[in-house]
Amino acid sequence: MPENQYELFKNQLLKHRKQIIAKIEEIDTSWSKTLRESTGDISAYATHLADLGSESNEREKETRILDREIKHLREIDKALKRIYKDNYGNCSFCGEEISDKRLNAIPETEYCIKCKKNIEKNHNHIA
Numbered sequence: 001m002p003e004n005q006y007e008l009f010k011n012q013l014l015k016h017r018k019q020i021i022a023k024i025e026e027i028d029t030s031w032s033k034t035l036r037e038s039t040g041d042i043s044a045y046a047t048h049l050a051d052l053g054s055e056s057n058e059r060e061k062e063t064r065i066l067d068r069e070i071k072h073l074r075e076i077d078k079a080l081k082r083i084y085k086d087n088y089g090n091c092s093f094c095g096e097e098i099s100d101k102r103l104n105a106i107p108e109t110e111y112c113i114k115c116k117k118n119i120e121k122n123h124n125h126i127a
Contacts, residue, residue, distance in 0.1 A: 076108045094115050
């Protein structure tokens, strides 16, 4: 892969990494607020049970988003490591070159489309 392509993918990955970190920080900030702060309730009365349920659902949704973003961040970091080790763009399973089309769509991918399909197929049989 030409050096300028490495730079293009590296910059794209770094940009996406920055966006993910911002999203994680946003969730962290949200979690640091109390229920009264997040709903704007300044009364001295106890919070209604329905509000607690809504808050719980919101936190659960944010937890799923956070888990997904952290997983994605790890994938990006692994891709950046492959760039720095000069083995970016090669399938981690079969060693073949990953198509430019696939790398443009999913720059953090570590598998060619054929191996990814096989991995998913085998994973679904196990599960």
